Amino acid sequence: MLSKLLFIETLGCAMNSRDSEHMIAELHEKEGFVTTEDYKEADLILINTCSVRERPVHKLFSELGGFNKHKKKGAKIGVCGCTASHLGEEIIKKAPYVNFVLGARNVSKISEVLHKDKAVEIDINYDESEFAFKDFRSSPFKGFINISIGCDKSCTFCIVPKTRGDEISIPDSLIIKEAQRLVGAGAKEIFLLGQNVNNYGRRFSGDHEKVNFAELLRRLSKIDTLERIRFTSPHPFHMDDEFIEEFSSNPKVCKSMHMPLQSGSTKVLKDMKRGYSKEWFLNRVGKLKTMCPEATISTDIIVGFPGESDEDFEETIDVMKQVQFDQIFSFKYSPRPQTEAEHFTNVVDDEVASDRLAFLQSLNNEIVDTNHEKLLGNTYRVYFETLHRDGHVAGRSDNNIVIKVNGSEELLGQFRNVKITTIGRTILTGEVIA
Numbered sequence: 001m002l003s004k005l006l007f008i009e010t011l012g013c014a015m016n017s018r019d020s021e022h023m024i025a026e027l028h029e030k031e032g033f034v035t036t037e038d039y040k041e042a043d044l045i046l047i048n049t050c051s052v053r054e055r056p057v058h059k060l061f062s063e064l065g066g067f068n069k070h071k072k073k074g075a076k077i078g079v080c081g082c083t084a085s086h087l088g089e090e091i092i093k094k095a096p097y098v099n100f101v102l103g104a105r106n107v108s109k110i111s112e113v114l115h116k117d118k119a120v121e122i123d124i125n126y127d128e129s130e131f132a133f134k135d136f137r138s139s140p141f142k143g144f145i146n147i148s149i150g151c152d153k154s155c156t157f158c159i160v161p162k163t164r165g166d167e168i169s170i171p172d173s174l175i176i177k178e179a180q181r182l183v184g185a186g187a188k189e190i191f192l193l194g195q196n197v198n199n200y201g202r203r204f205s206g207d208h209e210k211v212n213f214a215e216l217l218r219r220l221s222k223i224d225t226l227e228r229i230r231f232t233s234p235h236p237f238h239m240d241d242e243f244i245e246e247f248s249s250n251p252k253v254c255k256s257m258h259m260p261l262q263s264g265s266t267k268v269l270k271d272m273k274r275g276y277s278k279e280w281f282l283n284r285v286g287k288l289k290t291m292c293p294e295a296t297i298s299t300d301i302i303v304g305f306p307g308e309s310d311e312d313f314e315e316t317i318d319v320m321k322q323v324q325f326d327q328i329f330s331f332k333y334s335p336r337p338q339t340e341a342e343h344f345t346n347v348v349d350d351e352v353a354s355d356r357l358a359f360l361q362s363l364n365n366e367i368v369d370t371n372h373e374k375l376l377g378n379t380y381r382v383y384f385e386t387l388h389r390d391g392h393v394a395g396r397s398d399n400n401i402v403i404k405v406n407g408s409e410e411l412l413g414q415f416r417n418v419k420i421t422t423i424g425r426t427i428l429t430g431e432v433i434a
């Protein structure tokens, strides 16, 4: 029998990428689909959407129009992910040719909704089928594993708790079993995923022994042939001493920390309901830098949050100068439906927000350039994961520096010592020395 073809486009975060893997596996197992890169030949077109900021939502409808115009006759179109969760039926009203809508919390139902035309499945209540670790993996070298779903926080700017529901931790025995399976299949690195990973263990689906995130890291690191553990995203509020100490002392835990600051102003942080102050954030960075000087630190920053004054923005710049982040993901505030901040009236002028974003990004470029200059001539143990067409193979150091070398696929899935020979802003080039 000829396989049916699936085209899937994934927007947004790492959780979405993992959800897409889950749907690909489900559709392969139950419906015989294989993936294609060309939507025009696909029997099923899926968009796994993001709704964290507004722009991707506009993009969704223009893209859907394009898909509908050029799709193969009889092909179905499904909208999945966070925008599916929050817009629901509206999607089918706006784009009546869409066959079904499947929320971020419901991806394990993909093969059911496929057969129900105009189905809208967006329930955010707990559903154990989400815990099934489906077997499709986009990389054989690295295994992404969900450790919790949903988010219990109520950051006033963020739509995620509305689209992904309450936070529930997946029992550690299932996570460990999945990690063992992936390592058995050749992955040397696992990547733990959750909106709030270091809040792991606050609530399980049923009775469960008390296991927090530090303990989960300890248990996972006992898997013999597992070499590296990464995770995202931790929350600064939950960065207690035990967590930072485990991060620093466990040799299998990669030394790169994402610390989403959002704002350096304690007043704005309060309005955002982030649960920490500027001082707490700097205190945690200080502890981390003392215990683990080799760690790189990345962050997320929002500019132009309602009520952000020039002085508040200066506080963010001050934190940037003090911390010298290795990487930042910075965004202009985008009001989102069903969030508290949507109703805040002290809106920041768009031009002011754009200027702040530009200033912050140019400061970050300077910091990154200075940080990178210090790396020239250093040697790192690199785990190679991607082959580029131009004869380069790229990988990451333990502390998440992306380095490429001349080479071929024999390097994939291998560790090598690499000396950095050329520096750039986003990528560094090196030579394999052993």
Ligand code: SAH
Residues within 6 Å of the ligand: 052, 053, 157, 158, 159, 160, 194, 195, 196, 233, 234, 235, 260, 262, 300, 301, 302, 331, 332, 333, 334, 335, 336
């Ligand atoms: N759980 C993650 C956040 C997920 S959203 C965490 O706590 O880090 C990813 C990032 O998008 C956030 O860290 C924030 O910087 C940004 N973001 C979320 N909502 C936003 C909004 N309404 N406008 C602009 N940026 C936003």
Ligand code: F3S
Residues within 6 Å of the ligand: 151, 152, 153, 154, 155, 158, 159, 160, 161, 195, 196, 235
């Ligand atoms: Fe969003 Fe805050 Fe949770 S940013 S995902 S509500 S920790």
